[in-house]
Amino acid sequence: MTPSLQIDSDIDIDLPGSAGDDSAGHLYTVDGRSQLHLFRLKVQLAHLEGMIYDTLLSNRARKLTSEARQQAVTHIGQLLERWKQSIPGQLQLENMSGNLLSGPLVHMTVVYQTYLMCLTMTHGLYANDSPWLKALGGLGSDLLRTFNPQGNRCMEGNAPATQIVWERCVGTSRAILNILSYQ
Numbered sequence: 001m002t003p004s005l006q007i008d009s010d011i012d013i014d015l016p017g018s019a020g021d022d023s024a025g026h027l028y029t030v031d032g033r034s035q036l037h038l039f040r041l042k043v044q045l046a047h048l049e050g051m052i053y054d055t056l057l058s059n060r061a062r063k064l065t066s067e068a069r070q071q072a073v074t075h076i077g078q079l080l081e082r083w084k085q086s087i088p089g090q091l092q093l094e095n096m097s098g099n100l101l102s103g104p105l106v107h108m109t110v111v112y113q114t115y116l117m118c119l120t121m122t123h124g125l126y127a128n129d130s131p132w133l134k135a136l137g138g139l140g141s142d143l144l145r146t147f148n149p150q151g152n153r154c155m156e157g158n159a160p161a162t163q164i165v166w167e168r169c170v171g172t173s174r175a176i177l178n179i180l181s182y183q
Contacts, residue, residue: 027091027107029099034088038107044083045114052076052121076122077165084115093175097182109179116172123165 025039055061055072064072084092090099093112100108 027104029090034090
């Protein structure tokens with residue numbers, strides 16, 4: 001994850017409106033019944049990415065107590081879920097392959113991949129005491145450190161993901177893989 005260059009609260013630019021006079025930035029389903037302002041959706045997700053970094057991965061975040069960290073994880077998890085639910089039903093991950101042409105499908109797949117990354121970083125799928133990392137033995141932690149030398153930031157201090165979060169991440173991963181195979 002790339003850290004933000006500025007704290008979001010220092011930027012004073014309003015998001016584009018959800019319904020504009022023109023269709024610039026809008027993505028439409030094949031039947032034209034649903035639309036989405038793609039740029040606005042991506043900016044909202046980028047804001048959540050910045051929040052994840054500021055709240056859970058920054059140097060300041062490393063000093064949080066376990067309770068404060070868990071409260072932040074819960075809050076960000078709720079915001080991510082609210083963001084996902086704001087997407088029209090036909091453009092939800094499980095429905096979009098039959099409702100979008102290939103170009104918009106690629107854009108939405110990238111958006112959902114970013115959402116998946118946000119889920120994994122927020123909910124500690126890489127926590128040192130995560131069951132799947134324990135099952136790999138020392139190899140899993142070593143592999144993650146080789147892939148990302150600063151990976152300890154996302155591995156230390158996180159509680160392992162709950163079963164619900166784990167299933168959400170696995171389901172999202174599988175849905176993305178299905179879309180990629182569909183393309």
